[in-house]
Amino acid sequence: MSGILAFLGRYTLGLVSYVGGLASLSRKVIHWTFVAPFQGQSLKWRSALHQMVLVGVNSVPIVGLISLFMGIVLALQGAYQLQKLGAGYYVTALVGVSMTRELGPLITAIVVAGRSGSAFAAELGTMKVSEEIDALEVMGLNSVRYLVVPKYLALLVMMPCLTVFSDAAGILGGGAFTMYQLEHTFAMFLTATRDALVMRDISTGLIKSLVFGLVITTVGCYEGFSVKGGAEGVGKSATSSVVVSIFLIILADVIFTAIFYYTG
């Protein structure tokens, strides 16, 4: 019995210190991104630009493809239900609203967490193991400013871009189905989409994507900084960065969707 209690206690303490570490890193990232530049500590735009290509531009094909498929699946499932009610016309609306409010940001976040979150963890973890992070600190250069903030900036810019792209790809995927199967014309598809969507659908999705970007950067980099041991430790951190990111993304999704629901 005392063994179980001790285990629970240790587990809880570990969890609390993990969450504390994430919170502390987020605070530093936000400070170095939004406060420090006004105190003469400029941002590393060159490095951020490089990261934007890695996390943003290079993710375009995979995000586009998955979103396209997701749009088709949504249209198929929606048509299965709506056609029973003779409401096949609303399939397009269903796809549009689901993609912009929910699936666009979510799919983008999951793909980026898998591609880039793990890459952040592996990169920083390797630097930790080879003492490169210590070397930065010894020079008096802040590792959060030099290594984490460019990644955060990249996601800050790229998550909304990728999300808009994912929204569009998903809606097109759905449209392809409705045009093929339900014999809607392209003009019908456009009108239906425009009627269904309001600005708020898109903006709430974009706000979510910014939150997801912070989650992915913080978790990936925190896992990288906390690597212990050699190559094995790097692998473990890369894996758990994906698991933890996706969990926290869904958690943030619940919270923000609830907020938008009750304030909307």
Add this chain to the structure above:
Amino acid sequence: MPDDFQGPMIRVVDLVTHYGDRRVLDHVDLEVQSGETMVIVGGSGTGKSTLLRHIIRLDIPSSGHVYIKGDDICHMPLERFNLLRRKMGMLFQSAALFNSMTVEDNVALPLRELTQLEDSTIRIMTRIKLGLVGLSGFDNYLPAQLSGGMKKRAGLARALAMDPEILLFDEPSAGLDPITAAGIDELILKLKQAFHMTIVVVTHEMASAAVIADRITVMHEGRVIAVGTPAEIRASPHPRVQQFLNRTPDQETRDGQAYVQTLTQAPS
């Protein structure tokens, strides 16, 4: 930071530190005078690298103080220590070069980030530092293209970039063949004579310590067990020091009863 500072450059007082529950440094005292080369020797896991990390505030002690030029670095704001840290350089065991940058960019990084110098000036200074460590012409190599000894030299050039007064070396000869290691020792001696730097070297190579040291500190199980000139250390009666000098392995104590007990005991 007065430049006519008289006392010891580095003073470590009653330093205690823990990794988890294990006490790694146990009431360690150390003084390094200006212009002196202090070599810290000891077996693996005796806390000598940890001590070095405390001197440049990569670790914060459980208790005790580290003074650099009379300032307590453990309790000063990080911004102030970062100014002090510019006058300190460190060569890491693995050289810790940034793998994504060329050798030149590695050496130039502290100059680009911490000074307002023109890019052309930085380029010249970088070339001078690389020449100093014998790496002229390797400016555009990536760290992965260098041998172990060359990486250490490049790491040293980077540590020298800001013209430090204090230079710290973590296991400079680890992983190098004896000839390359001797080359690094030679380089340390050259720097010491040319720039009158205060140097702290952590190593387990007694041969290397004897060549470069003004004084040697011997550590064992987180404590300082002997301090003195190389000759004094050789003459030390301390059994651990003699064991280290003579490369005698630890005697395995085989108490039959206790041995059986350790085998049959349930893990706690």
